[in-house]
Amino acid sequence: MASLGNRDGIELNLFFIPPYDWQTILRFYQSHPIPGVERVTEHGFERVFRIGDTIGFLQVQPRAGEPRLELRVVIEDPKILPEIVSRVRKMFDLDSDPVLIANSFARVPLLARLCDRFPGLRLPRGWDAFETAVCSILGQLVSAEQRSNLVGQLVHGYGDEIFHPVSGEKTRLFPGPEVLAKSDLTEVKTTSARREAVRKFSCRVLSGAISLSEAQDPMVFRKTLLETKGLGPWSAEYISLRAIGDTDAFPKTDLILKRVLERYPDLDLEKIKPWRSYAATYLWKGFAQVLSKRRGEMTMTLSYKEMISPVGKIKLIASSKALVAVLWEQERPNRVKFDTPKLDPYHPILLETERQLSEYFAGQRTQFDLPLEPRGTKFQIKVWQALREIPFGQTRSYLDLAKAIGSPGASRAVGAANGKNPLSIVVPCHRVIGADRSLTGFAGGLQAKAALLALEARAVVTKNEREISYENPGAISRT
Secondary structure (H helix, E strand, O other), rough: OOOOOOOOOOOEEEEEEOOOOHHHHHHHHHOOOOOOOEEEEEOOOOEEEEOOOOEEEEEEEEEEOOEEEEEEEEEOOOHHHHHHHHHHHOOOOOOHHHHHHHHHHHOOHHHHHHHHOOOOOOOOOOOOHHHHHHHHOOOOOOOHHHHHHHHHHHHHHHEEEOOOOOOOOOOOOOOOOOHHHHOOOOOOOOOHHHHHHHHHHHHHHHHHHOOOOOOOOOHHHHHHHHOOOOOOOHHHHHHHHHHHOOOOOOOOOOOOHHHHHHHHHHOHHHOOOOEEEEEEEEHHHHHHHHOOOOHHHHHHHHEEEEEEOOOOEEEEOOOOOOOEEEEOOOOOOOOOOOOOOEEOOOOOOHHHHHHHHHHOOOEEEEEOOEEEEOOOOHHHHHHHHHOOOOOOOEEEEHHHHHOOOOOOOOHHHHHHHHHOOOOOOOHHHHHHHHOOOOOOOOOOHHHHHHHHHHHHHHHHHHHHHHHHHHHHOOOOOOO
């Protein structure tokens, strides 16, 4: 356990160009905490940190009526003070020019009005690019409360334990990529896919495949992030915005921003480049509360997008919280019944579904990790859950399925429930065949069913060949 004996503080003034909205940026850190590492009080922000071998503590507070923040730092090695000041200035966006932003926004009436209404908004960032990115990955498609819980579990489970430089109490630091890359992350109670995304990201940072330097092309950075399994468009834009200070990143698939763009289809963000990140900040500030009042009303609204696949065009449908259906182009009328969905090609759940399905069709994914909202009777949902337990590349009969749910005499009812499955492919009803091994009815047609089974069979063979090749490189050539 590391410790720090010197508790004397160094006080500095950090100046900025007014106006400066201190309360809004403080509320951001309050709603995006790193439990055990950061603390937001009524009056300021504080955290523990490590730079190199030096552990320290910092506290940031405003100076009423003056264009400066007060920074207090407790460290043993004053040589790292310039690095600390640089990071804090970036965290609180103290080098931004609000006049420059306002002049740019003047070209877009909606943004100009928001700028007048909320003068001095800044673009909050994280203390460390790596921890900011990991927190963003854990925050994908979950509530702020869930995000906080997951981040807290990560810190408690894998962060180094230290003595607080001021209070002397035990606390923890945020774990680095060398720790997360080799951990199973079972202490973090999230999906296996999200844990894997954190591991993959950490590995790529360690190997140098992902650079977290600000001295790079942000577009190249976002593209590199998208090459990491588990990171989609929202994550790439959001991490670019928060981690490396990309002033032009705009996560348009974010729920609030997406709804704003629906309300204002003529909103031309190209006019304000390269300041679209500030536009996102102003839109979040201006519309989050208004749109959250509609949340209950909009929960029942369904959205859809279409996807071209090797087995034909499929229609993806989602609510605001989960995937509701994967339907076929030639669906039988009224096989499943939903309210008419609205076209939304940037819905984050639909985009993530499309990404995972694309990996499935490419033979790169054997199971799906998506929030699901199956709509049916208790019996139907029980059958659909049993479908999800059929292993990739294997098949079961209706009788097998009936036995699996504890109703061996209900084969016919199981068949009917199977035929009403709204989540084709994701809930693999195509893996159910007749007792005589024949292909039976399928909403997408028997040709599509055969194609899906063949795809999975090829993927299993390829996986087995790779494992044999890995264990005994000469095995395949000798067969």
